[in-house]
Structures are given as C-alpha cells and as structure tokens.
Amino acid sequence: MEILIALLERRGELVSKQDLLAQAWPNALAESADLTVHMSALRHALRDGQDGNRFIINIPGRGYCFIA
Template identity: 70%
Template sequence: MGDVIRFAPKSGLNVSQAAQRQGMDEAIFGKQTESADVPPTKVSFGPFCLLPTRLLLLEGDKVVPLGSRAMEILIALLERSGELVSKQDLMARVWPNLFVDPSNLTINMSALRRALRDGRDGRRFIVNIPGRGYRFVGSVDVSGDDN
C-alpha cells in the first residue's frame, strides 16, 4: 500500500455553505460558474473520483448518487484517511448543532458503503471499529489544486 496522502479543504467543506456559495454565484453571475483556470481538487480511490468542492462523486464518467449527509461522511473520512474518526466527530461534522439519534449515522454510513460497493469483490474502503468509529482504509490519491 502506498503512502497516505491527506487533503483538507481550505475552509472545512460544509455542504450547506457549498450550496449557499453556488446560489450566490448564480445570483451574482447569472449562471453556475466553474473556474477554467484552476481545476478542483480530485481525490481518487479505487474506481472512484471525488470532487469535494463540487460535492460530486464519480465512478469513471458516471455520477454516483449520494445524499448530502453520506457525502459529508465520505469527505470527513477521506480528510483523515487511515485514521480512526470517532462517531462523535462524524456526528458533529455531519449534523452540527443538532441532536440526532446515532442511528442516522449508521443509516448514512450504510448508504455510503452501498454506493461504494464496499466489501464486495474484494473492495474495502471503510472499516468499522466497533463502539469507536470508522477508518478509511483504501489507497487515496489527491491531485489538482485545492484553492
């Protein structure tokens, strides 16, 4: 297995902030904007490519449908690839300032694993450390510019 490469969005990517930014860009520029000069950071693992600034997960050239909470879980795990991310940290990240039942984390983690086909055909991306949290164990490659 290769070296672990870490990435961290400059401002700590937040799904609601990203949606607000997109709405503001559309209001200001009249259309959705993309910077042709600066490609977004790409995080590749297995057959997947995550474009975190666009909240987009691709498998090859196909979009992988993933809810916003599952996407936020994936981003949090990839940011700390190879490290244990506690259930408490994930809950605070995905549902900030809200009290939600821990089963919400389990449900969204299941959706994420299903989308990644984790555990099938010899694929393993996410492992559960019972009672403690989760760890992203797949090989990760980060490319592009994170500006």
C-alpha cells in the same frame, strides 16, 4: 457526503462517531442510529465489500476508518 469528506480528510485514521455526527449534522440532534443508516448507504454507493474491495472499516463502539 459530509461523512465521506470527514473520513477522507483523516484517511487511515480512526474517526470517532461523535466527530462524524458533529461534521455531518452540525446544527441538528443526530444519534448513532442516524450515522449507521447513512454509513450503510455510503458503503453501498462505494460498493464496499463487493468483489473483495474494502473502503471503510468499523471499530465497534469507537468509530470508522477509511482504508482505501
């Protein structure tokens, strides 16, 4: 849920992987792979990519952007 909140707070803007990791896991050591797994689950829950709907885009190596 924290990942979605971070993306919605900055809707239309690139949110770096580091910012997402810091917001979702503020007191824990998390890696890019953790973010990838949870981003995949979030996209699945939102049905991102299904029926032509896009909500989250990835800017490779930089971060994510909520575009809906």
